[in-house]
Amino acid sequence: MSKPQSAGAILRWRGEFISTSLESAFLRDQGSVIQQELTRSLSFCGIAYLIFALADMAHLGYGSQTLALFIVRLAIAAVAVSGIVLTRCSANPGNTAYRAATVFTSLAMLSFLLVAYWRGELLLHGMSMAIMLIIVYLFIPNRLVNATLVALSASAAFLALVYAQGMVSPRHLWTMAMLLLLANLFGAAAARRDAHSSRRQYWAQQHLINQSVRDSLTGAFNRRHLNAGLLEREIDRARSRGTSLTIIMCDLDSFKAINDTHGHQAGDTLLHDFARLLLSMTREGIDTVVRYGGEEFLLILPDTDLADGHALAESMRARLAESGSLHDQVRIGATASFGVVSVRLSPGLPGITSKALIARADQLMYAAKRSGRNRVHVTGWEAINRA
Ligand SMILES: Nc1nc2c(ncn2[C@@H]2O[C@H](COP(=O)(O)OP(=O)(O)OP(=O)(O)O)[C@@H](O)[C@H]2O)c(=O)[nH]1
Secondary structure (H helix, E strand, O other): OOOOOOOOOEOOOOOOEOOHHHHHHHHHHHHHHHHHHHHHHHHHHHHHHHHOHHHHHHHHOOOHHHHHHHHHHHHHHHHHHHHHHHHHHOOOHHHHHHHHHHHHHHHHHHHHHHHHHHHOOHHHHHHHHHHHHHHHHHHOOOOHHHHHHHHHHHHHHHHHHHHHHOOOOHHHHHHHHHHHHHHHHHHHHHHHHHHHHHHHHHHHHHHHHHHHHEOOOOOOEOHHHHHHHHHHHHHHHHHHHOOEEEEEEEEEOOHHHHHHHHOHHHHHHHHHHHHHHHHHOOOOOOOEEEEOOOOEEEEEEEOOOHHHHHHHHHHHHHHHHHHOEEEOOEEEOOOEEEEEEEEEOOOOOOOOOHHHHHHHHHHHHHHHHHOOOOOEEEEEHHHHHHO
């Protein structure tokens, strides 16, 4: 039987998260670090590549080949500068940096073949090639798979060039092939280790952050996360975009009686199942479910008007009443009461605070309790203001 994969599992050879959304989140998170590393490494490589024009001159003199190589070196430096600038301007610098790194290393390797072809000295260039492979794997930030493809193709092309030139003995050609193979193996192994360790570190960090903002029993966000300005930020966002915002306060009915009848653990199971239901019926990454109190939950639903908020609360109510919860093979019947407040915000609409919204949703939820429980009470902000 195959082992179940953990959410943070990493592809063994590629050194990337198996989950593409997690890999994208990692790249977004690391974007500025990757961008800085790329700036440093491409600046350094671009300058070094230009300086080596002096070696061209020393070997080829002041001729057309030296001039042609100088133009090629200038073009490579220009590619480095463009990569740095594009990455700086990009909304997703991590991804752009990796593309820039792939283009730069491919072109630099191609031009290096031209240098080796014109200047000869193939044994010396074999050693330079080995150093360049290490630079491609370790110094320039890139996806391991891209770096490997560039490095392996460049190695094969270089060996083919040396073979075609016929100026190196078979014994030396073998030694050179072994040298390049070792550079590829060690470079890829070290780059893979680096890719794995940065992702493991990111995953551990995310785990800690998640633990500090989530309630361990239900998996919903905790009050600390709400108190860190969560609803205020949603109000500001809705105000700047002129969109609707709905909040729902919901509370399990007669929960104390459930605890008293079935035991505290059964109450915990019900709390957990109710939170799962709320989470499964809301949009991941858009809506927020907060455990507001013992058996009370607050839902924040951006871009949701009163009608949609009402319909959602109604179907949550119906689903809970229908399914309840199962603890130790015993079905526990449960219902909840809901208070729904919706507001259409605009830059000119003042006076809406998170406290006022929550207080109103709470009042509605208690009104639903008073009128018999297992029901949904709704209102729009305009109606509150008219009252
Ligand atoms: N099992 C369990 N019970 C909890 C937890 N947190 C709070 N409670 C219990 O939830 C109960 C809430 O009771 P009340 O505030 O009287 O509300 P209720 O019985 O649901 O009544 P209504 O809200 O009026 O329908 C209390 O007995 C708390 O001890 C928890 O994490 N697990």
